[in-house]
Amino acid sequence: MSDEDILTGLAEIINEITGRPTASVVASASFTDDLDIDSLSMVEVAVAAEERFGVKIPDEALAKLKTVQDAIDFIKSAGVPA
Amino acid sequence: MTGRPVDDETGTTRAPQQAPRTALVTGASGFLGQAIVAALAEPGMHVVCHYNSDRAGADKAVAVAEERGATASAVQADLREKDAAITLVKSCPTGPDIVVANAGITRDGISLMMSDEAFEEVIDANLTAAFRTARAALRVMLRRRSGRVIFIGSVAGLLGNPGQANYSAAKAGLGGLARALAREVASRGITVNVVAPGVLEGGLAGEGAAEGLKELEKSIPAGRRGTAAEVAHAVAFLAGAQASYITGSTLAVDGGLAMGC
Numbered sequence: 333m334s335d336e337d338i339l340t341g342l343a344e345i346i347n348e349i350t351g352r353p354t355a356s357v358v359a360s361a362s363f364t365d366d367l368d369i370d371s372l373s374m375v376e377v378a379v380a381a382e383e384r385f386g387v388k389i390p391d392e393a394l395a396k397l398k399t400v401q402d403a404i405d406f407i408k409s410a411g412v413p414a
Numbered sequence: 415m416t417g418r419p420v421d422d423e424t425g426t427t428r429a430p431q432q433a434p435r436t437a438l439v440t441g442a443s444g445f446l447g448q449a450i451v452a453a454l455a456e457p458g459m460h461v462v463c464h465y466n467s468d469r470a471g472a473d474k475a476v477a478v479a480e481e482r483g484a485t486a487s488a489v490q491a492d493l494r495e496k497d498a499a500i501t502l503v504k505s506c507p508t509g510p511d512i513v514v515a516n517a518g519i520t521r522d523g524i525s526l527m528m529s530d531e532a533f534e535e536v537i538d539a540n541l542t543a544a545f546r547t548a549r550a551a552l553r554v555m556l557r558r559r560s561g562r563v564i565f566i567g568s569v570a571g572l573l574g575n576p577g578q579a580n581y582s583a584a585k586a587g588l589g590g591l592a593r594a595l596a597r598e599v600a601s602r603g604i605t606v607n608v609v610a611p612g613v614l615e616g617g618l619a620g621e622g623a624a625e626g627l628k629e630l631e632k633s634i635p636a637g638r639r640g641t642a643a644e645v646a647h648a649v650a651f652l653a654g655a656q657a658s659y660i661t662g663s664t665l666a667v668d669g670g671l672a673m674g675c
Contacts, residue, residue, distance in 0.1 A: 372598060376556050 335359070338385070338404045345380040349373055359401040367400075387411060434485075437653070438503065438510040440464040440493060440547055441517030443471025445616050446566070449642035450514055451475040453650035455484035462506050463488045464517065493517055493543035494535075499550045509554035512653045515544035516566040518584075525579040533580045540584035545591055548606070552599060560603040562653045565592055566645075567610035569630075569668045572675040576626035585610070589664050596662030605661035607652050611645040612668025636669025 343357035352367060363369045369377065374397075378389045381403070387410035389397075397403045437454045441447045442463035448471065451461050461479040463486055465472035472488035479486035489505045491498040503510060518540045521532040548563050555561025570578050571585025588608055596606040613631055631639070645667045651657055652665065666672050 372556070372602070375553070379553055379557055 333385075333408075335404050335408070338407050339400065341384050342377075342381065342400060342403060345377055345384065349376050349380065357400060359399070359404065361400045362398055363400070363403075364398075381407065385410075434458050434460055434508070435511040436460045436462065436506045436508055437512040437514065438462045438464065438506050438547075438551065439475070439514045439516055440502075440543075441466075441566075442475040442488075443468035444516070446611070446614065446642045446645060447471075447516050448475045448478055449646035450516060450566075450649050451486070452478045452482065453643070453646035454512065454514070454653060455479035455482035455486070457483035459484040460507055461486040462502075462510070464493075464502060465490055466492050466517070493547065494538045496546075499543065499546035502547065503550040503554065509558070510551045511555075511558075511560065512562045512564070513547060513551040514564045514566065514649055514653070515547050515588075517543060518566065518581075520578065520581050522577045522581070524577055528579060533583075536580035537584050537587070540581065541587040541591070544588060548591075548595060552595070552604065555604045556599065556602055561599075561605075562657075563592075563595065563604065563606040564649055564652050565606075565608045566649075567608040567664060569610055569612040569666065569672045572610055572664070572666065572672040573630070575630065578626070592664070593662045600661050603658070605652070605657065607657075607660060607662065608664040609645060609648050609652065610664050610666045610668065610672065611640060612666065612671040613639050614645065615639045615641055630671065634669045634671045635673070638669065640667060640669055 339359060343354035346352055346357050346367060347354045350369060350373060361367055363374060378394050382389055385407050387407055393406055397406060435458065437459060439447055439450050439461060442451050443465035451463055455461050461484050463472045463475040465488060476486040476488050489502060491502045493499055519536060521536050523532060544565055551563065565588040567588045568585040570582040571589060574582045592606045592608045613627065613634060648665050648667045652660060
């Protein structure tokens with residue numbers, strides 16, 4: 333799965349949870365500063381991403397995901413098939 | 415992003431409830447657990463009846479649920495084990511809509527003689543296990559933006575019961591736990607409350623701490639012990655759609671014993 337595919341998936345998840353337009357979810361965006369996602373919403377995003385991408389995002393890893401790109405990198409490294 | 419308001423006229427949530435619904439009751443094999451299962455069970459509901467060692471009790475709970483038109487299953491788990499709650503929640507078809515953390519134990523004794531082990535075991539079984547069960551369930555409820563978590567506390571957690579320092583601490587802890595969780599998830603349409611039974615006919619509290627209990631019984635304003643069904647009715651109320659604006663509260667069902675606490 334490419335970065336682009338993961339980004340599209342994350343954008344759809346964030347749109348569903350926060351109502352923000354998918355176009356605003358760009359790789360460089362910060363979850364808290366740019367997308368205004370609080371810690372509880374971040375857990376929702378993680379749970380949805382786990383379901384969608386078939387990965388496990390432990391709490392320690394989640395705390396380190398600051399930008400959308402961080403999440404893309406983590407999901408790739410956590411073993412989403414290319 | 416907010417919980418659904420209840421319709422003033424019909425008393426139902428405006429968006430239709432997803433059917434079938436699932437309720438998870440821990441410690442369903444016990445006398446109070448069985449009563450809670452009975453109070454929650456209705457057509458369209460699946461009740462997961464958790465037990466640890468009392469299979470016969472869990473089977474009885476399943477039978478009680480089925481008599482009332484619900485479907486039900488008995489699931490074994492030792493909730494003192496670290497990941498047991500996660501497995502238990504996963505055993506709920508479609509995830510739990512209602513969780514009643516009722517499983518509990520007592521190991522009574524005067525504090526000055528109480529071992530670390532007796533203290534910790536009661537905290538683990540009554541408080542830590544309840545936290546883990548709620549945490550696992552909340553992940554599902556968060557996505558669904560609705561849910562009911564109900565902890566079974568005790569009047570011992572409100573008043574303190576001599577001979578039950580461990581149990582009183584654990585049950586009081588459930589109150590703080592419920593309030594913290596309630597604040598965290600209230601915006602997602604999930605409520606977290608405590609039902610605190612008083613002295614019940616056939617209850618856990620009847621087995622130990624006998625001295626303290628006799629004293630306590632004398633001061634029950636209602637002048638009698640409560641029944642499991644009376645407690646279960648309060649649980650069913652908090653689990654229902656109409657209790658959507660009640661969260662972080664402790665509802666004592668105790669004949670007035672702990673009023674004002």
